[in-house]
Amino acid sequence: MSYQAELARALKVLDAKGQTVTVAKVKAQLTTQVPLPLIIQAVKSAKTNTPLPEIPVDDIKLSDAERISQLEQHVAELSERLATLEAQYSSR
Structure with missing residues (x-):
């Protein structure tokens, strides 16, 4: 609740x-x-x-499972962004 x-x-x-x-x-x-x-x-x-x-x-407190899920999604998004930036940088 x-x-x-x-x-x-x-x-x-x-x-x-x-x-x-x-x-x-x-x-x-x-x-x-x-x-x-x-x-x-x-x-x-x-x-x-x-x-x-x-x-x-x-301000709403999340359960541990919800927090882990959000963190995993965030890490996946950041990994994807990093891969894109590395690809752009190496192609120069």
Whole structure:
């Protein structure tokens, strides 16, 4: 579950219980770890009745398998670029 979805779920639970939103209460409702700055941002948004801000994809924690897959793809792309540059350089 993304940080944004997890925070939205926690805020919804607190709202359903009729409780005021605080950092501690939101943190207690979370089922996964969410960085504290994002929790604080969610509390501020809830108190001002504004929607949760979009959380960049880079902030989302990836699994080890996903990270390895991305790194392998990146290495393959860089290897291809290097081969192209070497071919251009050797043809001069």
